[in-house]
Amino acid sequence: MLMPTRPESVSDAATPDATLPDWSAMAGELIQARQTVLPKRLGAPAPDPAQQHAILSAAGAAPDHGQLLPWRFIAVPHPQRDALADVFAQSLRERDASATPEQLEQAREKAHRSPWLLLAVVDAERGDPEVDLLERTLSAGCAVQNLLLMATALGFGSALTSGKALKSEPLRQLFKLGPGEQALCFVSIGTVQSRRKPRARPAVADYVSTLGTTPPDA
Ligand SMILES: Cc1cc2nc3c(=O)[nH]c(=O)nc-3n(C[C@H](O)[C@H](O)[C@H](O)COP(=O)(O)O)c2cc1C
Numbered sequence: 340m341l342m343p344t345r346p347e348s349v350s351d352a353a354t355p356d357a358t359l360p361d362w363s364a365m366a367g368e369l370i371q372a373r374q375t376v377l378p379k380r381l382g383a384p385a386p387d388p389a390q391q392h393a394i395l396s397a398a399g400a401a402p403d404h405g406q407l408l409p410w411r412f413i414a415v416p417h418p419q420r421d422a423l424a425d426v427f428a429q430s431l432r433e434r435d436a437s438a439t440p441e442q443l444e445q446a447r448e449k450a451h452r453s454p455w456l457l458l459a460v461v462d463a464e465r466g467d468p469e470v471d472l473l474e475r476t477l478s479a480g481c482a483v484q485n486l487l488l489m490a491t492a493l494g495f496g497s498a499l500t501s502g503k504a505l506k507s508e509p510l511r512q513l514f515k516l517g518p519g520e521q522a523l524c525f526v527s528i529g530t531v532q533s534r535r536k537p538r539a540r541p542a543v544a545d546y547v548s549t550l551g552t553t554p555p556d557a
Pocket residue numbers: 373374375376377499500501502523524537538
């Protein structure tokens with residue numbers, strides 16, 4: 340295992356254990372270090388098989404109401420990228436019959452950029468119907484964030500990308516999505532070639548309020 344494992348006893352500890360690593364500082368640094376590095380700024384090497392396993396294992400630690408496992412990831416190895424490129428081009432042609440050959444080529448090219456490419460998929464139907472799609476998608480989002488954080492911890496850059504092709508029938512067919520499944524986003528992971536200045540994070544006050552109090556600008 341690449342990360343130290345937190346002992347069971349930690350959750351019961353009444354006083355901080357000085358022998359333990361400073362989890363909050365590590366977590367804070369890791370979380371703040373993650374930033375989007377778009378696929379065009381990623382290159383080889385991709386994570387090796389052991390690193391891929393560590394990254395994918397992190398996803399499995401996501402909260403999952405009812406343990407439905409309502410999401411999955413589909414890797415897109417390089418020999419399959421031409422098929423994905425065809426889907427991107429086909430999806431663009433369906434949306435815009437007047438797309439130029441250059442635009443179609445640009446759409447195709449996107450399929451080849453990412454060193455390690457995964458499609459994140461959520462399942463609206465698997466298991467207990469009481470757990471609705473919002474909860475399932477939230478669990479998928481947690482799994483995706485775990486992937487991104489472990490990729491960051493291993494020194495890789497990462498990005499999520501979406502786009503209209505995700506909802507297209509050719510994409511559904513290529514990935515053999517079930518009737519209850521929806522493609523959520525692509526996850527790209529690789530070695531950072533260049534990065535942009537990290538974006539300014541929102542202030543806590545921008546996204547937190549307290550029930551029973553009036554927000555200052557209300
Ligand atoms: C579901 C999802 C899809 C995204 N799709 C795209 C995308 O298609 N293109 C893009 O440039 N960024 C995409 N992003 C990344 C956001 O733009 C990015 O997270 C945001 O700008 C914040 O920057 P940061 O990740 O560096 O903090 C996506 C993010 C999410 C959560």
